[in-house]
Amino acid sequence: MVQSIVIVGGGSAGWITANLLNAHCQRAGRKTQITLVESPDIPTIGVGEATVPTIRRTLNDIGLPERDLLVSAEATFKTLIRFQNWNAGESYDHPFDxxxxxxxxxxxxxxxxxxxxxxxxxxxxxxxxxxxxxxxxxxxxxQYQGSFPYAYHLDAVKLANRLASFGRERGIQHRLCNVTDVTVSPEGLISAVNTDHGDALAADLYIDCTGFRSALLGGALGVKMRSFAKYLLCDRAVTMRIPYDVHKPERLLTYTLATARDAGWQWDINLQNRRGIGYVYSSAFLNEDAAEAALRQHEGRHCDQLEARHIRFTSGKRQVSWKGNCVAVGLSDGFLEPLESSGLYLIEFAGLAIATMLDDFAAAPKATARYYNRISDELYDEILxxxxxxxxxxxxxxxxxxxxxxxxxxxxxxxxxxxxxxxxxxxxxxxxxxxxxxxxxxxxxxxxxxxxxxxxxxxxxxxxxxxxxxxxKSRAELPEQEALLALVQRAAAVQA
Ligand SMILES: Cc1cc2nc3c(=O)[nH]c(=O)nc-3n(C[C@H](O)[C@H](O)[C@H](O)COP(=O)(O)OP(=O)(O)OC[C@H]3O[C@@H](n4cnc5c(N)ncnc54)[C@H](O)[C@@H]3O)c2cc1C
Known part of the structure; x- marks a missing residue:
């Protein structure tokens, strides 16, 4: 039996995986100790605001009430992606129904x-x-039921923070320290992750959620990337947060706006208290300054005083996701540019698959790793x-x-x-x-x-x-998104 799991990394990948595993182990009556190690110095990526409908099943599985999610992550409802200008001047939707x-x-x-x-x-x-x-x-x-399929727009940092407190309350051990190095046996298995607090944390299974650093799978175990850059040209993003006290749109959109631009495309996501915007582009055709200028110009003068963040990424995947007793989840395993919001879905898929395969891993570790790698590759290829x-x-x-x-x-x-x-x-x-x-x-x-x-x-x-x-009938019976969110906020305030 898998008795102990160490997860390194406290972003969305770390906390979704930790909570999924914890919920599954507790429901199965397994006494598996889950420890999550998170660096107090390395920030999370801080983006990942649009989801797909499976997120409802995942959060329900974890046990987080929907109202809690809507309040703590400032979430809004997402029912489709609206694509603009992907053929010049045209617009179309990719809806969830x-x-x-x-x-x-x-x-x-x-x-x-x-x-x-x-x-x-x-x-x-x-x-x-x-x-x-x-x-x-x-x-x-x-909760998590609707008249139509839906997902959310959410604040990824706030979601991770809420999942952290939720997980701690349910027995996940949380260590705030840096993993400085990893001890690997001659057989290629991890025997401990060592921290700057002087601990050597040993476990039956190690989950690498260290983001693009991929400290365990890519770093300690040396698993290389398979690049998708030939097919997905974008490799940079410049992002901004527009608080509603700086500028509020007329209404909160129930969709992600994905507008094609000269060297990529731009997202526009409405949360409860701010918008998130980002220009995803190819560095072969646009430099950082020009991308930021294009984002600011598109948004208007009200964003002049707001800070922009620049993010570099690669669309690609590790050659294997699971090696020996280590599996990578989230950006440490791979990334496909954010156009169809697949990042959190890949984490949901991995967390659920690992939870389902824990007994397999204890009984047949090599077959489990091989099989997991196959289904993970297939999923990446499908999304690609x-x-x-x-x-x-x-x-x-x-x-x-x-x-x-x-x-x-x-x-x-x-x-x-x-x-x-x-x-x-x-x-x-x-x-x-x-x-x-x-x-x-x-x-x-x-x-x-x-x-x-x-x-x-x-x-x-x-x-x-x-x-x-x-x-x-739906127009008559269903509320507008802002009215529903106001009701949720009022109910949460009364409960508090
Ligand atoms: C531009 C962009 C836009 C995106 N948009 C979307 C979207 O709309 N929808 C979506 O689903 N996904 C999106 N994604 C993907 C999404 O952001 C990620 O999948 C998600 O946030 C998971 O990140 P992560 O937890 O793997 O990594 P991170 O958030 O980077 O977290 C890494 C964690 O590891 C810790 N860490 C690192 N090294 C160490 C160490 N040595 N010791 C201890 N801790 C360590 C850090 O402190 C941090 O807690 C987007 C990604 C990018 C780049």
Whole structure:
């Protein structure tokens, strides 16, 4: 049995993983001691504000009440991503609700005949509700349940802080110190992590959550990166926080805005008390000063006095995520640029998989590591393909960045064949083998049709569903996001 786990790193990866493992062990009646070591000197990355709907399952699994999350992480509801300018001057949505099947062939021809109808509006109610700022749930619905699928925008630093106190209250040991070196046995197993407090912390399993430093897996065990830079050109971000007392938008958006720019794209995320904005760009086409100037110019004069942060990153993944008795989770394992908010999802997936495999690891450590590495690679490759799609089918050629991002050599081989097929037809279920994918047929349809890539009709007997009754009923019954958040805040204040 795995009796002790040492996690190094106290960002989102460290605290989500620690809490998931703790909750699973406690439910299974296992007495596994979890210790999280966090540097008091090295800050967390401080970004990671947009999530995908699985976050609800994860936080519920951990046991954090939804109201607690909304208050402590200043979270808002996210129901879709709105893409602007990925084809010059155009806009489309990637919503979390799925088009309904089966619909009739007749409806297919109707959609084809009315091809000037936007695909997203035809097949998703959330795209229409987002215009009116409608929340995906009512105050009467149970926590983490809604009328539509939803995720959150949240303050990543505040979420990690809340998960830290939540985990400590439930028995996770928290050490504030620096891991200065790692003792590795001749067999290549970690036997202790050594801290600047003079401790040598030993465990059955070590989890590396040290962010881009990757102190255990990359550093002590020497596992190299596999780069995705050929397919995802962006490698920098410049970010700002805009408090609402400096500038408040007319309404709090229920979506992430992802606007394509000359050398990448820009996010705009509305939290309860501030916005987070960031220009993700390629350093081959823009330098830091020019990127910051572009971000400031786009935002307006009200951000003149606000500080900007510059972040360097690489899209890539360690050649193996699990080696011996060490597994890396979060940025220490890998990163795919933030376009579809997959960073926290990768952590949720890893934390849940490790929790499920603890007994496997005790019984068959090598097979467990090999199997975990396979599923982890498959997941990264799946997300890589989906992100690559957003760029390579763009019709933009107006800047050197867009010429490079759409060039033939930037297309993933795996995607290339499917793109040839999708030019003539919409994706079918057979284009997405494998269970439980993060991005499958529906997601691809919204991107491919949103970008007007497909010439033929939508396949698989879909058509234009009549969403008017659903949209009308939802508008009547569901509150606006700000009204719902105000209710949550009032209830929390009364409880306190
Ligand atoms: C520009 C950008 C935008 C992003 N946007 C999103 C998004 O919208 N949605 C999303 O899901 N994800 C996003 N991500 C990814 C997301 O930020 C990360 O996946 C997430 O924050 C996890 O980070 P982490 O915990 O792995 O690393 P970090 O936050 O960097 O934490 C590392 C931790 O390790 C500790 N540490 C390091 N070295 C030592 C040591 N020697 N001893 C002790 N402790 C140590 C540090 O103190 C820190 O606590 C984004 C990432 C980037 C770069």
């Amino acid at each position: 799925r088009r309904r099947r089966p619909l009739t062939d007749d409806a297919v021809s109707r959609w084809t005949a009315q091809n000037n109808l936007p695909f997203d509006r035809s097949f998703s109610a959330l795209t229409q509700l987002a215009d009116d700022n409608v929340a995906p749930k009512s105050p009467r619905q149970a 393909g989906f992100l690559n799609l957003h760029y390579v089918i763009s019709t933009r050629r107006d800047t050197p960045f867009w010429q490079a991002a759409t060039a033939d050599e930037a297309i993933l081989d795996d995607l290339r064949d499917r793109l040839e097929l999708w030019k003539r037809r919409s994706p079918t279920q057979f284009d997405f083998p494998g269970a439980d994918r993060l991005f499958a047929q529906d997601s691809y349809e919204f991107i491919l049709h949103g970008m007007k890539y497909v010439d033929g009709p939508v396949s698989g007997a879909p058509g234009v569903p009549d969403l008017s009754a659903l949209v009308g």
